[in-house]
Amino acid sequence: MRLPAFILKALAVGIIASQTSPDNPRNHHNVGPERFTMRVVAGALGNPWEITWGPDGYLWVTERSAFRVTRVNPADGSKHVAVTLDDAYQSVDQDGLLGLALHPDLLKQRGRDYVYIAYTHDVDPGQGVTRNLRVRQYTYDRSSQSLKAPIDLLDGLPAWDDHGGGRLIVGPDGKLYLSRGDHGANWLANACYPIRSQELPSADEVHARDWSKYQGKILRLNLDGSIPDDNPILNGARSHIYSYGHRNPQGLVFAKNGTLYSAEHGPSTDDELNLIAAGGNYGWPLVAGYKDDRSYAYSNWSASSPEPCATLKFSSLNIPASVPQTKESSFTGEFVAPLVTFFTVPPGYSLRDSGTATIAPAGLDLYTSKKIPGWADSLLVTGMRTGAIYRAKLSRDGRHVDGEPFEYFKAATRYRDIAINPDGLHIYASTDDHGATMGDRGQTAGVLANPGAILEFTYAVK
Numbered sequence: 001m002r003l004p005a006f007i008l009k010a011l012a013v014g015i016i017a018s019q020t021s022p023d024n025p026r027n028h029h030n031v032g033p034e035r036f037t038m039r040v041v042a043g044a045l046g047n048p049w050e051i052t053w054g055p056d057g058y059l060w061v062t063e064r065s066a067f068r069v070t071r072v073n074p075a076d077g078s079k080h081v082a083v084t085l086d087d088a089y090q091s092v093d094q095d096g097l098l099g100l101a102l103h104p105d106l107l108k109q110r111g112r113d114y115v116y117i118a119y120t121h122d123v124d125p126g127q128g129v130t131r132n133l134r135v136r137q138y139t140y141d142r143s144s145q146s147l148k149a150p151i152d153l154l155d156g157l158p159a160w161d162d163h164g165g166g167r168l169i170v171g172p173d174g175k176l177y178l179s180r181g182d183h184g185a186n187w188l189a190n191a192c193y194p195i196r197s198q199e200l201p202s203a204d205e206v207h208a209r210d211w212s213k214y215q216g217k218i219l220r221l222n223l224d225g226s227i228p229d230d231n232p233i234l235n236g237a238r239s240h241i242y243s244y245g246h247r248n249p250q251g252l253v254f255a256k257n258g259t260l261y262s263a264e265h266g267p268s269t270d271d272e273l274n275l276i277a278a279g280g281n282y283g284w285p286l287v288a289g290y291k292d293d294r295s296y297a298y299s300n301w302s303a304s305s306p307e308p309c310a311t312l313k314f315s316s317l318n319i320p321a322s323v324p325q326t327k328e329s330s331f332t333g334e335f336v337a338p339l340v341t342f343f344t345v346p347p348g349y350s351l352r353d354s355g356t357a358t359i360a361p362a363g364l365d366l367y368t369s370k371k372i373p374g375w376a377d378s379l380l381v382t383g384m385r386t387g388a389i390y391r392a393k394l395s396r397d398g399r400h401v402d403g404e405p406f407e408y409f410k411a412a413t414r415y416r417d418i419a420i421n422p423d424g425l426h427i428y429a430s431t432d433d434h435g436a437t438m439g440d441r442g443q444t445a446g447v448l449a450n451p452g453a454i455l456e457f458t459y460a461v462k
């Protein structure tokens with residue numbers, strides 16, 4: 001019998017039996033007391049990845065595996081395909097058509113009806129697969145309701161089959177921000193590739209447009225794809241890199257005051273919400289979550305010696321002696337600690353006995369309305385592996401999270417992204433069309449409720 005990929009993945013990290021342990025912080029929730037009704041807005045979407053509320057009152061959706069940008073009317077679920085890419089490449093769960101961002105002047109009669117996307121393509125079709133990620137601008141044509149006049153802003157960004165980041169947003173500073181993952185290096189099938197999240201390009205590499213070190217970074221681009229003059233100088237060079245030391249940031253959101261937040265997928269513990277500062281090092285792979293030596297130590301499989309990595313069988317629980325390990329506490333460089341983690345485990349926590357403790361975060365948004373009491377200025381982050389959305393209340397200055405997050409909308413599904421209706425009463429979530437999530441007893445569930453859909457949650461005002 002051929003086992004599904006998510007079961008094989010769970011076996012590789014040795015976690016099947018231990019997921020329901022009461023010691024696992026994932027099994028303790030502050031369940032939010034507010035009541036919501038749920039409605040399926042639209043289904044049969046090809047892995048809806050980004051959902052963005054548009055100025056036209058539609059949800060702008062990227063269908064990752066169907067290569068479509070689709071506008072969905074939230075009132076009746078009708079779909080309007082704005083463009084279908086003919087050169088996107090997708091083979092696995094983390095590539096294809098990813099991020100989408102709308103120009104702030106879209107549909108404001110200012111001649112800037114621009115829509116930006118990020119997608120993977122194969123640079124040498126017919127000669128094996130070499131994925132690259134491309135950032136492209138389209139112009140929205142209102143009369144035909146379609147995206148036209150493609151211009152490639154930045155191309156040749158390295159991409160792989162795992163941990164692709166890919167979230168795209170326009171900041172209040174009029175720059176494009178794009179997250180890049182660490183390609184799943186040093187992990188599972190990619191265990192023998194080095195993680196490059198700490199590597200920074202030299203001035204010569206930037207000059208040669210060699211973007212190979214853009215893995216595990218958050219990038220900041222001018223709207224024409226060029227490097228902004230005020231990007232941080234790192235390692236003596238100014239590049240598109242805005243922050244580094246990331247694993248797989250799949251969520252980005254700005255507050256009105258210009259503060260940037262990210263949601264980042266951790267290893268077996270320590271998913272993070274981060275406040276992103278220019279030039280900041282977010283620690284990966286030397287530190288996961290806080291620098292606390294709990295559960296995580298950097299095991300560099302790619303540097304295994306004398307046994308070459310290729311001869312080893314990857315396991316996150318059994319680290320061979322030939323694989324160099326580095327404790328978090330031995331890293332003495334500057335790094336930015338997260339605002340909150342999912343989850344920091346207790347000292348002495350046993351991954352083997354109690355299982356992995358992550359939510360697998362993806363999309364991130366900021367709720368700013370006063371319509372739901374107490375929610376103003378809360379980060380909302382999707383949990384794919386836990387089938388829930390979490391609300392983390394920001395402090396008044398937005399630089400901290402107050403108290404423990406609350407869990408909402410629990411279901412056997414994988415919430416990929418989120419959008420908030422400006423009326424403050426409706427919240428939308430997109431769902432993957434396959435994969436593993438968590439059932440109500442903490443067990444792995446492979447049959448998803450409402451796969452490949454957009455769901456609407458309406459606050460039940462008393």
Ligand SMILES: [Ca+2]
Nearest residue numbers: 051052417418
């Ligand atoms: Ca979104």
Ligand SMILES: [Ca+2]
Nearest residue numbers: 282283284289
């Ligand atoms: Ca970090």
Ligand SMILES: [Ca+2]
Nearest residue numbers: 288289290292
């Ligand atoms: Ca840690």
